[in-house]
Amino acid sequence: MPAARRAVLRLTHGLVWVLAIAIVLFAVSPLRAADDRLPDAALVRLLQEGRVAAPGACAQSGIDRLIRILCAGRIRIGVRDRYPLFGTRKGEIRQGYEVDVARAIAQKFGVDVEFVTVNAASRIPMVTDDRVDLVIATMGHNAQRDGAVLFIRPHYYQSETTLVAPRGLAVADWPDIAGQTVCVTVGNGSNAEIVSRGARLMLFDEAVLLPDRLRDQTCTLAAQDDSFFASYFTEPRFADRFTQKFGFAQVPWGMAVARDGSERLARALDLLGQIFHRDGVFLDFARANRISTGFLERQTAIWQRPECNTDAGSTNPACILPALSARLQPTSFAEHIAAFESRFAAWTGIDLALPMLKTTSAWSLFQNGVVNSLVLIAGALAATLVVGLAFGVALGSRFRLVRWPVRGLTIALQSSPIVLTLVIAAAVIRPMFAYSSAVALIAAIAALGLSNGSNAGQAISEAIVTLRAERSTSPMPGMELFSRALGRSATQIVAFLINAAKGTPIASFIGAPELLSALTDIASFSSGRVTIYSLLLIFYTAVVMVVVWICGRFRAFLERSHPPI
Amino acid sequence: MNPLFDRLSSDFLPRFLGGVVVNFEIAGIAIALGLACGLLLAVARLYGGVVGAGAAGVIALMRAAPTFVVMFFLLNAIPRDASLFGVPLALSGIMAVALSLLPYAAAYIADAGVDALEQLRRGSPLGSLLFLPNVTRAFFVLVMSSSAGAAIGVPEGIAIILRQAEQLPSLGDKLLLFAVGIVFFGIPLQAGFAIMTLFQRRLSRAVMRDRAAPRQSA
Numbered sequence A: 001m002p003a004a005r006r007a008v009l010r011l012t013h014g015l016v017w018v019l020a021i022a023i024v025l026f027a028v029s030p031l032r033a034a035d036d037r038l039p040d041a042a043l044v045r046l047l048q049e050g051r052v053a054a055p056g057a058c059a060q061s062g063i064d065r066l067i068r069i070l071c072a073g074r075i076r077i078g079v080r081d082r083y084p085l086f087g088t089r090k091g092e093i094r095q096g097y098e099v100d101v102a103r104a105i106a107q108k109f110g111v112d113v114e115f116v117t118v119n120a121a122s123r124i125p126m127v128t129d130d131r132v133d134l135v136i137a138t139m140g141h142n143a144q145r146d147g148a149v150l151f152i153r154p155h156y157y158q159s160e161t162t163l164v165a166p167r168g169l170a171v172a173d174w175p176d177i178a179g180q181t182v183c184v185t186v187g188n189g190s191n192a193e194i195v196s197r198g199a200r201l202m203l204f205d206e207a208v209l210l211p212d213r214l215r216d217q218t219c220t221l222a223a224q225d226d227s228f229f230a231s232y233f234t235e236p237r238f239a240d241r242f243t244q245k246f247g248f249a250q251v252p253w254g255m256a257v258a259r260d261g262s263e264r265l266a267r268a269l270d271l272l273g274q275i276f277h278r279d280g281v282f283l284d285f286a287r288a289n290r291i292s293t294g295f296l297e298r299q300t301a302i303w304q305r306p307e308c309n310t311d312a313g314s315t316n317p318a319c320i321l322p323a324l325s326a327r328l329q330p331t332s333f334a335e336h337i338a339a340f341e342s343r344f345a346a347w348t349g350i351d352l353a354l355p356m357l358k359t360t361s362a363w364s365l366f367q368n369g370v371v372n373s374l375v376l377i378a379g380a381l382a383a384t385l386v387v388g389l390a391f392g393v394a395l396g397s398r399f400r401l402v403r404w405p406v407r408g409l410t411i412a413l414q415s416s417p418i419v420l421t422l423v424i425a426a427a428v429i430r431p432m433f434a435y436s437s438a439v440a441l442i443a444a445i446a447a448l449g450l451s452n453g454s455n456a457g458q459a460i461s462e463a464i465v466t467l468r469a470e471r472s473t474s475p476m477p478g479m480e481l482f483s484r485a486l487g488r489s490a491t492q493i494v495a496f497l498i499n500a501a502k503g504t505p506i507a508s509f510i511g512a513p514e515l516l517s518a519l520t521d522i523a524s525f526s527s528g529r530v531t532i533y534s535l536l537l538i539f540y541t542a543v544v545m546v547v548v549w550i551c552g553r554f555r556a557f558l559e560r561s562h563p564p565i
Numbered sequence B: 001m002n003p004l005f006d007r008l009s010s011d012f013l014p015r016f017l018g019g020v021v022v023n024f025e026i027a028g029i030a031i032a033l034g035l036a037c038g039l040l041l042a043v044a045r046l047y048g049g050v051v052g053a054g055a056a057g058v059i060a061l062m063r064a065a066p067t068f069v070v071m072f073f074l075l076n077a078i079p080r081d082a083s084l085f086g087v088p089l090a091l092s093g094i095m096a097v098a099l100s101l102l103p104y105a106a107a108y109i110a111d112a113g114v115d116a117l118e119q120l121r122r123g124s125p126l127g128s129l130l131f132l133p134n135v136t137r138a139f140f141v142l143v144m145s146s147s148a149g150a151a152i153g154v155p156e157g158i159a160i161i162l163r164q165a166e167q168l169p170s171l172g173d174k175l176l177l178f179a180v181g182i183v184f185f186g187i188p189l190q191a192g193f194a195i196m197t198l199f200q201r202r203l204s205r206a207v208m209r210d211r212a213a214p215r216q217s218a
Helices: A003-036 A039-057 A065-072 A097-109 A123-128 A191-196 A209-215 A226-230 A236-241 A263-278 A281-288 A294-303 A334-348 A360-395 A400-415 A418-429 A437-470 A478-488 A490-510 A515-524 A529-561 B003-007 B012-047 B049-064 B067-077 B093-121 B131-152 B157-166 B171-217
Strands: A074-079 A087-090 A093-095 A112-117 A149-151 A157-166 A181-185 A200-204 A221-225 A242-253 A256-258
Touching: A003 A039, A039 A065, A039 A263, A065 A074, A065 A263, A074 A097, A074 A123, A087 A097, A097 A112, A097 A263, A097 A281, A123 A149, A123 A256, A157 A209, A157 A226, A157 A294, A181 A191, A181 A209, A191 A200, A191 A515, A200 A209, A200 A515, A209 A221, A209 A236, A221 A226, A226 A242, A236 A242, A256 A263, A263 A281, A263 A294, A281 A294, A360 A400, A360 A437, A360 A478, A360 A490, A360 A515, A360 A529, A400 A437, A400 B171, A418 A437, A418 A490, A418 B131, A418 B157, A418 B171, A437 A478, A437 A490, A478 A490, A478 A529, A490 A515, A490 A529, A490 B067, A490 B131, A515 A529, A515 B067, A529 B049, A529 B067, B012 B049, B012 B093, B012 B131, B012 B157, B012 B171, B049 B093, B067 B093, B067 B131, B093 B131, B131 B157, B131 B171, B157 B171
Parallel strands: A074 A112, A181 A200, A181 A221
Antiparallel strands: A087 A093, A149 A256, A157 A221, A157 A242
16 A cells, blocks of 8 residues: 555544544533533532632631531531430430431531530520531521521421321311311410411420320320421321321421521532432431431422522522511501510519510401400300290299200209300201301300300299299289299399309300400410410409499399399 | 210220219319318408408409419419429419319308308307308319319310210210210219208208297297
């Protein structure tokens, strides 16, 4: 082969190789660009920059916490130590979902982890006072907390308030709990929602009491964070008896760092959170610790989507969840009330709290409670009087067919504790009408009227019998006999009218939205229980004293109009 | 056998009877405390003057205080960790119900006590003995009123019935169970009232004879 031809062939081969390499490079370059935009690459860059800066910057003041952590070779993480399945401690051994997450973060940063125990009250101060670098401590992310600490996005878990009840209880959704008693803890943010659905609340100070009260049947329904009940549902005996009926009020949980000096640390944790969701790391930890995985499964799918799986994913509103807005709407005069509370405390040294006047939802409950209480008292008085007169006529009748059934009913009503009479009235009236506040009020008025009216009626009938006996030689006409019997039994009638008025607060037991019920609801989501119940006692005692005064005038009228013989 | 009894849990009866015992326990505490407070108030009221007026005011307030509200006040106004000279003040459910019945019991016993003391002053010891059936009557009213404890989770008789009723599917079964509860509460109550009425009548006759005897002898 001539030398010139060989040279042409070599040149051709060379050009082919160059062309092939160029084609390959051209084909691969978009992938490299895409890889550069993945959270993984951004995290590697961030950590590399930190490690490069670390030796020189370690002694400087005001450095970002990420650099400080890399300098120290350890990260201080605040975790719970008595929150089953999420953060527990036996001796030096810590376990739980959040503990696993903390260890994984430290491993990714290439540093040691130093656990610091925090609780619900101390977790935010520990971060803001720089006693921990990061908290992973069952903390719900709400708008109010955004002002105190910097929350990491995406959220690493989500809890919800769950309604737990015996398996056999027919409760599937909100309509089924109207009128039922739900056991809750004071101050739980979701209590307001339960109240708005027509349930009545039984308040407890601590969540740990709820499972026991379910077991001993004090509570039929209990509402609490599902993360709290998670450990109980790992107990076969508890899980066999109870089940989660439905959940509501979802709250995303966030890791948090200090707002100042944590920009790079927060960025690194944002990226790490994305990676952990995308790769199912959070999910694996959740399964290992036997906690609910529904939220994490959905998050894994979200963070695998191309538009979320980027270094900007943690700021993409389509990928992240908003903070919960738990702030209650203040009333127009809330500031004046707060100022009055402060002045009162300064004058007297007594902490007066008037939460019923400070938020619109509490103010509305309070107003309705006062009006409903007055309606209930008026209704109970009227019902007692009507039932008393009717029973009096029937029991005083000469006809056995009229007298005996009413006597039987009177004995039954006298033998039934008022709580039971109320429940029976509510049980009978509910199948006829859909539950509403008005239905509960009507049932309560009927029960109080029957219970007290039957006694008043018996007093009237006894007066009729004695009058008949005294006037056996010259019988009186029916109306005259009845009116004189009223005069003779006036004291008893008035006593049972007062009793009916005093008994009205018990209507809250069947969900009647009177003042006791309203203030219990307000106390469940606000502070100031002492003031609330003191005011309640003053209100009802004052109202009953007014009723006593009115009834005294009524008795005087009866005795004047129908003087006893 | 009635289908209702098949649907009731096997331990219902012992738990219900245990609950009724709690009702009597609450009433017993309330009447004991009511006797102490009520008799003091009765003596103070008969003392007259400012003391008597003050006692009358306290009795009027106690008479007007609704039991149910007092119960919630006691439960919520006293902090769980409150103590006095190292003695914990937090109330159990049973004590909260018993103390909520105290205003009624004390006011009732104060009124009955005033009557009894006046009878004694008039020289009628038998008349003053009418105080006893009145106190017994108040005790039975307290037994019935103690069912308010169901609202705060006290395991008294009505609470046990209501819990059982929530497990029953039909309204008919529930009403039947409620009727059983009324019978169980009604029998001791009606029997107690009947015995007290009988006792009171005999005592009244004895009082009348007692009053008539001096006149005859005079």
